[in-house]
Amino acid sequence: RVVVGTKVDQNHVNWVTAYNMLTGIRFTVSRTNAKMDRDLTDADFEAKHKFSFDITGNELTPSAKYDFKFKDYAPWVFRHLRSIFQLDPADYLMSLTSKYILSELGSPGKSGSFFYFSRDYKYIIKTIHHAEHKFLRKILREYFNHVQANPNTLLSQFYGLHRVKIPYGRKIHFVVMNNLFPPHRDIHRTFDLKGSTIGRDFKEEDLEHNPRATLKDLNWLRRNLHLEFGPTKKKAFIDQMEKDVKLLQRLKIMDYSLLVGIHDLERGNDENLRDKTLQVFQPGGDTADDPQTTNMLMRTPSKLENARKARELRQMIKYQKPIPMDQTTSKMPDEMLEGRKDFYFYSDDGGFRATHEDDCAGEEIYYLGIIDCLTHYSFIKRAEHFFKGLTNQESQISAIPPDRYGDRFVRFISGITKTREAAEQEKVDVENT
Ligand code: ATP
Ligand code: CA
Ligand code: CA
Numbered sequence: 489r490v491v492v493g494t495k496v497d498q499n500h501v502n503w504v505t506a507y508n509m510l511t512g513i514r515f516t517v518s519r520t521n522a523k524m525d526r527d528l529t530d531a532d533f534e535a536k537h538k539f540s541f542d543i544t545g546n547e548l549t550p551s552a553k554y555d556f557k558f559k560d561y562a563p564w565v566f567r568h569l570r571s572i573f574q575l576d577p578a579d580y581l582m583s584l585t586s587k588y589i590l591s592e593l594g595s596p597g598k599s600g601s602f603f604y605f606s607r608d609y610k611y612i613i614k615t616i617h618h619a620e621h622k623f624l625r626k627i628l629r630e631y632f633n634h635v636q637a638n639p640n641t642l643l644s645q646f647y648g649l650h651r652v653k654i655p656y657g658r659k660i661h662f663v664v665m666n667n668l669f670p671p672h673r674d675i676h677r678t679f680d681l682k683g684s685t686i687g688r689d690f691k692e693e694d695l696e697h698n699p700r701a702t703l704k705d706l707n708w709l710r711r712n713l714h715l716e717f718g719p720t721k722k723k724a725f726i727d728q729m730e731k732d733v734k735l736l737q738r739l740k741i742m743d744y745s746l747l748v749g750i751h752d753l754e755r756g757n758d759e760n761l762r763d764k765t766l767q768v769f770q771p772g773g774d775t776a777d778d779p780q781t782t783n784m785l786m787r788t789p790s791k792l793e794n795a796r797k798a799r800e801l802r803q804m805i806k807y808q809k810p811i812p813m814d815q816t817t818s819k820m821p822d823e824m825l826e827g828r829k830d831f832y833f834y835s836d837d838g839g840f841r842a843t844h845e846d847d848c849a850g851e852e853i854y855y856l857g858i859i860d861c862l863t864h865y866s867f868i869k870r871a872e873h874f875f876k877g878l879t880n881q882e883s884q885i886s887a888i889p890p891d892r893y894g895d896r897f898v899r900f901i902s903g904i905t906k907t908r909e910a911a912e913q914e915k916v917d918v919e920n921t
Contacts, residue, residue, distance in 0.1 A: 493591035493603075496592050505654075508541070533565055559653075562625070569646060573645050592604050608671065609671035611665070643732050644666065644858065647663075677750045678749050679707070680859075681705050683705065690707050726901075732858055742864070747857055844907055
């Protein structure tokens with residue numbers, strides 16, 4: 489499971505980066521949210537604001553632990569996006585708050601991106617390549633319009649785009665987005681599906697060492713799995729996927745996948761695994777080096793306490809008060825998905841529950857969405873040019889143009905979307921011909 493990451497504490501190599509990212513987000517988000525809401529203008533899509541943080545602080549920025557520069561991109565657009573996705577501003581700030589909040593998931597892909605989870609596991613910070621950053625800025629308006637017209641989109645929900653830089657350090661671009669996976673349920677199997685078979689196989693024998701690995705298309709087919717949605721859900725799911733993929737095709741985006749996490753309700757949660765998992769985002773376990781923080785974080789605040797903190801934070805945002813770095817909360821898991829109920833594909837306990845042919849509830853909850861959708865066709869072409877001569881079959885195959893990539897993706901995912909009953913029936917039909 490993705491959650492088993494490394495906690496980013498003060499001894500972690502990326503502590504300073506993580507601290508700076510959070511400090512910058514806190515400052516810029518509360519700054520934007522302190523203002524009266526207004527309609528977006530053309531300029532909002534191009535906007536970027538640069539801030540310098542230092543240990544003394546200045547009239548613009550509060551003092552911080554380290555010297556660093558922070559850039560905030562299109563803050564008003566992202567404020568509106570967060571509102572479309574129904575994030576509560578105080579809640580967003582609280583999640584991306586406090587000292588020991590993050591766990592790092594090294595670099596799961598080949599791209600070299602780093603992934604950080606907010607402490608309550610709701611949000612993911614993904615560092616992105618400069619080219620992806622420029623590309624997101626370029627398509628931001630189209631993305632915004634699409635999301636506005638399709639709040640039930642399956643595409644990654646982007647909540648912020650920022651850049652940090654420490655003196656003499658390199659520029660690190662990153663996005664804040666939704667974590668598709670829930671904090672309170674084990675994901676028994678994870679698949680990253682592209683609709684291609686070449687190179688899309690996770691070695692089954694490696695599963696032994698890494699039982700929670702993300703599997704791929706061939707592993708899916710080998711297990712004869714389906715996205716088990718009865719007629720109503722199937723139609724809604726495929727319709728939305730088609731709309732989302734049309735946008736990706738128009739923007740010449742490639743290489744995205746459908747990320748699918750399966751929670752098997754009969755298996756439920758494996759307590760052993762949960763204990764291990766919770767350590768990652770229940771800070772305090774091994775933070776004894778800082779007794780004050782440990783005490784503060786060890787106990788789980790009550791619902792009432794959380795509500796009070798949220799109220800205080802709202803006031804601070806309203807009156808543009810600086811927010812102390814140690815404002816923290818740790819919500820109970822079942823409170824965390826409130827507010828997602830309005831989003832069709834995330835409305836069954838944060839996911840989308842299987843159904844049968846008669847549309848009655850099934851045995852699994854799927855947590856799914858289209859991820860890694862910032863790769864423009866030209867990047868792949870460029871990378872390919874670089875590898876030319878290596879006769880890498882995989883890269884040749886992946887570089888089919890965006891239209892074909894999208895068609896193949898939709899065909900594959902639609903093809904595996906069927907109930908058990910429908911799959912059984914098909915088998916019988918085939919045997920009878
Ligand atoms: P590459 O370009 O090599 O595919 P990448 O660094 O761009 O890799 P992604 O493909 O975005 O990374 O994601 C890698 C893995 O991280 C996914 O397979 C999934 O396990 C996890 N992941 C990514 N985005 C999310 C998300 N929104 N929610 C949950 N898990 C995610
Ligand atoms: Ca990917
Ligand atoms: Ca990628």
